[in-house]
Amino acid sequence: MKRRNKQRPEKKGAPKWMVTYADMVTLILVFFVLLFSMSQIDAEKFRAIADAFKSENIFEAMPSIIEEQFPTENVEVLKEEENDDKSEDTILGEDHEGQEQIDSEFNTVEGTPDQDELDELLAEVESYLNKNDLNQVISATRTDQGVVLVLQERVLFETGEAEVLDPAKPFLNKISTLLSNIPNEVRVEGHTDNRPISSYRYPSNWELSGARASSVIRFLIESNDFKESRFIATGFGDTRPVASNDSSEGWSTNRRVEIVILDSTEES
Numbered sequence: 001m002k003r004r005n006k007q008r009p010e011k012k013g014a015p016k017w018m019v020t021y022a023d024m025v026t027l028i029l030v031f032f033v034l035l036f037s038m039s040q041i042d043a044e045k046f047r048a049i050a051d052a053f054k055s056e057n058i059f060e061a062m063p064s065i066i067e068e069q070f071p072t073e074n075v076e077v078l079k080e081e082e083n084d085d086k087s088e089d090t091i092l093g094e095d096h097e098g099q100e101q102i103d104s105e106f107n108t109v110e111g112t113p114d115q116d117e118l119d120e121l122l123a124e125v126e127s128y129l130n131k132n133d134l135n136q137v138i139s140a141t142r143t144d145q146g147v148v149l150v151l152q153e154r155v156l157f158e159t160g161e162a163e164v165l166d167p168a169k170p171f172l173n174k175i176s177t178l179l180s181n182i183p184n185e186v187r188v189e190g191h192t193d194n195r196p197i198s199s200y201r202y203p204s205n206w207e208l209s210g211a212r213a214s215s216v217i218r219f220l221i222e223s224n225d226f227k228e229s230r231f232i233a234t235g236f237g238d239t240r241p242v243a244s245n246d247s248s249e250g251w252s253t254n255r256r257v258e259i260v261i262l263d264s265t266e267e268s
Contacts (some may be wrong), residue, residue, distance in 0.1 A: 153255035210235025
């Protein structure tokens, strides 16, 4: 007969590893509880210390160092001195404003001779232009910078050129004679209209206007042996029009050379 294998009864209960796992979880829980308890204790201590500072004036019993160094009498003296200083500053401020007003009036009176000098210079130039029949080709005006002689392009140059025309040399000689009697510095400005130019010698209006100013200066220096350092050549191109550039009349007016007899205060 075959032997029958007896089935062993199954053991009831949790597996063995569960015990170890439960112990570990318990230890972790205890650890965090301890941490939580400690944090609560620290917070209570902090609140207790804060309440102690609020309820007890611990600094009242300590003597004041400030009071010992600065008695009340000295404080009052300092306040009186401060008020005196403010009053003195107010008086000084009023005196300063009065001085500024006096300086301003003085400068205004002092500036009058400069204006009178420009008026006299303009009258001298206009008188010279009238005597030499130059009113038809030259106009004179006065600006803050000095007296300005305006010469139109048609009496000086060919269109698009910078060589002084022969018919223009006689009245340029008269301008040279005028300048020989005036010691001021002179700035010659070249101006064009807004129509573009593109040539080998003058790629743009900047070069053309600068070349025209230089040609006038060169003629004046050669005709009367002026010092070169007295003259300044400037080319403005079409950036400073005095008339509209929408018509032929406006173009003609804008093409000009200006000889500025500088005010002595504007000289470099």
